[in-house]
Amino acid sequence: MHHGPAVKLEADKAAARKARLGVILFIVYALIYAGFVAIGLTNPDLLAIHVIGKQNLAIVYGFGLIILAMVMGFIYNIICTRYENAANKKMEDRT
Numbered sequence: 001m002h003h004g005p006a007v008k009l010e011a012d013k014a015a016a017r018k019a020r021l022g023v024i025l026f027i028v029y030a031l032i033y034a035g036f037v038a039i040g041l042t043n044p045d046l047l048a049i050h051v052i053g054k055q056n057l058a059i060v061y062g063f064g065l066i067i068l069a070m071v072m073g074f075i076y077n078i079i080c081t082r083y084e085n086a087a088n089k090k091m092e093d094r095t
Helices: 015-042 044-048 057-094
Strands: 050-052
Touching: 015 044, 015 057, 044 057, 050 057
Parallel strands: none
Antiparallel strands: none
C-alpha cells in the first residue's frame, strides 16, 4: 500500500529571507572559526594557555564553536518560524 504526504506542501513564501539569514549566520560562524584557525596558524602557543580552570584555549574555543553552532541553529529556527508565520499571515489577510 502506498499513501500520499501527510500534509499539503505549498510554496515557501519566506524562502528568500530564510536563505539570507542562513548566509549571514554562516558568515558570522565562518569568521569566528577563522579566528580559531588563525590563532592555530600564527601563534599555536597561545592555544596552550589555560583560560578556564585547567582547560586550555584550544579546548575552550573548540567547545565554544560547537555550542555556538547549536545556539545559532536554534536562533535560525526561531527566526525562520517567525518569518514563515508572518508570510502565512499576510497570505491569510489577503484572502
